[in-house]
Amino acid sequence: MDWDKLRIFHAVADAGSLTHAGESLHLSQSAVSRQIRALEDEVGATLFHRHARGLLLTEQGELLFAATREMTRMLDTASARIKDAKDDVYGELRVTSTIGFGTMWLTPRLPNLFDIYPDLSVDLILTETVMDLPMREADVAIRMKEPFQADLIRRKLFDVTIRFFASRAYVEKHGAPETAADLASHRIVGHSPGYPQIQAGEAFLAPIYAGAHRARATVNNYFGLYTAAISGLGICALPDYLARDVPELVNVAPDLKSDPTTVYFVYPTELRRSKRVAVFRDFVLDELEKDGLLSG
The missing domain is CATH 1.10.10.10 (Winged helix-like DNA-binding domain superfamily/Winged helix DNA-binding domain)
Structure with a gap:
């Protein structure tokens, strides 16, 4: 044909x-x-x-x-x-990640990558859907769960927990809840029902939302929840790495948190010798280490 x-x-x-x-x-x-x-x-x-x-x-x-x-x-x-058989690192690398991690952690750090490898380009595919790496829907994934396919290489990056955060302005006006019971008297901004989120976070929040803590507003991704928290809209459950070193946010009800979720760097075995994958992996590891997030 x-x-x-x-x-x-x-x-x-x-x-x-x-x-x-x-x-x-x-x-x-x-x-x-x-x-x-x-x-x-x-x-x-x-x-x-x-x-x-x-x-x-x-x-x-x-x-x-x-x-x-x-x-x-x-x-x-x-x-x-x-392309990867050549000495220079160039060309496109397709990276998929969740909307929250890709938007708020990864994207602001990409200038550090391009300073070192100016001929490399990155196509970010930000979605809560798990893309099929063996079918080359993307080259690299940063995933909030361990992959199950045998033909994927995975490297543990760090652990995430879900905690409650509010803006300092909100706390000054409404006070800071200390316990789950205290949350009932506060305005909660929750994750939209049925929209994908970290599994451990969903399990942590379900009994809280099922009680007297009905969300007054819902948002379908963590970037929106982060913005809601910063703006003082209410108390939001966020991955702790998003609020790390953000002075405008306060961890309220600090004893309440989800079980940890491990984040993985994943790519197909067929790209194990790829220079583009290697330099991007090392960049992510270096940036996480700078932030004090990298797992041992």
Whole structure:
């Protein structure tokens, strides 16, 4: 089969649209459509169902898409290995992390990385969804739980606990709760129900929120909760590393905290010799050590 046609097919299957695939490939919609028809003639099967909302893969199309996904993954891996065989550290590294950690801890420290490796670029994918590293959805992950796949290399970074924080202005106006019972008389800003969060934090907070501590407002990520706490909106449960060395925040009800959650640096075994991965890993370890967070 012609690789150009397969490449165009893969883009269409991935986008679910001739128009969007054409934009990514810098081809007209008609040119993309012609290539798809030619590929269907070549394989002797219909690859897409045409639908008002876009294109849906047929059974034969699903089989071919699985093959082109694997081909794309292998090409990405080969490209990474070729680049990493060179002495210089350059090119793109795709890093996935949670919104809170990526936004508030990692991003502000990236200038230190680029000062040393100016030709390296980082594509940050900030999401609460666990991305598939063996399928090369990302090169590196910083995860709030240990991965289960056998073909991943993992390195323990540090432990996180969830604690209650409020702004100094809030405490001056409303006082600081000391116990779980005290929280009932305060305005609580909670995590949105059903939205992913640290598992140990969810277990810690569930019995508190189930009692007399109904959240007056909810936010669907830790960055929003951090902003709510800083602004004096109320008392927020936050990962302790986010409030570390933040003078505007006070740890209230200090005896209340979740079980620790271990944070891991994770990457596929096929990238174990990658210079880009190695320098990024060492950068993260150095920055955590500077902050006094790095686990032994």
